[in-house]
Amino acid sequence: MHKRSKRQREIVSRLRSGLSVSVTELASELDVSDETIRRELRALEESGILVREHGGAKLANPTLEGPLSQRMDMNTEAKMRIARAAAELVDDGAILFIDSGTTSCFIAKQLVERRSLTVITNSFQVATDLGGINDNTLFLAGGQMDYDYHAFSDHAAQAYVRQFSPHLAILSVGGICLDHGLTDFHPGEAAMSRIAYETSRRVVLGADASKFGQHAVHRTAPLNRVDVLVTDLPLSDGYAQAFAHAEVIVA
Structure with a gap:
């Protein structure tokens, strides 16, 4: 195996x-x-x-994503390795924004032993995993739930998340492309990522190998906005150069 x-x-x-x-x-x-x-x-x-x-x-070059339950079963080994490595970057007492991408959900599950976290999220799954335990404080964005994503990402949810200034944002991504930067498939999720890049002191991006070379329809940020990239394979020369400014962790 x-x-x-x-x-x-x-x-x-x-x-x-x-x-x-x-x-x-x-x-x-x-x-x-x-x-x-x-x-x-x-x-x-x-x-x-x-x-x-x-x-x-x-x-593959997908044009849309399936529901969360389906995507959680894709590339699980890679996402688990990324999640374990990313979780090492989070200390007790951290103030975090965690988005609703599947890799972020895997990372959240690795944080259940951390204590006194302040978690801001638009993900019902993340809220379920980290809320109500270990003296954590949870802020869950509300609004209209997207049942495919198990998340809130409409204008009301975006306005709520914009109020916060987290120390660290843990983000997923739909695609990473040298020409187009970071992109996503869902307009609300892309907007949430843009807010996180604007308001967070530091951004950790979890992305498995399937994301590289992909171009989703909604732009979120240029590659140079990522502070820490956690992935599962060594980067090609082009991507290594594009992420030379960042800390790159290969899980």
């Missing part, structure tokens, strides 16, 4: 350039059979990370 996971991470790393890669090329580079590569590509396709083509594959 460990070897399979490593192979899949290496395949995704090779696809980050945005170019298609053939089965034969991957098999040669990873020193395995063509059938082994096809098996790994099938698994990655089922996870929504890539699209198989005749003789090869390329990273």
Whole structure:
């Protein structure tokens, strides 16, 4: 299982350039059979990370996201590694904004042992996990719930979140692109991210390999607004240069 996971991470790393890669090329580079590569590509396709083509594959380029329950089951191993690493950045007593992305929800679950947190969130899932425990203080944005996201991100929720100045924002992202910066699929969630970038002292972005090279429809911020990037694979040269200003943690 460990070897399979490593192979899949290496395949995704090779696809980050945005170019298609053939089965034969991957098999040669990873020193395995063509059938082994096809098996790994099938698994990655089922996870929504890539699209198989005749003789090869390329990273998927989705135009919308599914409901939270479905997205929580995608790339779970990578999100767990990111969550554990990101949680190490949070001390007892921290004042946090946590958004409603799935990676942020994974991170929130890793914070259940922290004490005296002040948590500002628009995510019902985050509020459920961190509210009412360990002397935490919870501020949950209200408004009209988006049931696909289990979150509040309308104008009322945005105005509520804008009141706060958290020490740290923990954010997810729909896509990371060298040309377009950070983007999201949902206009309300994109607005929440923009508010967090404006009002937080420091921003931690959790993003697995499938986010790189993706371009969602709503812009949130340029890449240079990220203070700490937590991801699951080493960055390609282009992205390493783009995030040279930030602390990059590979989980």
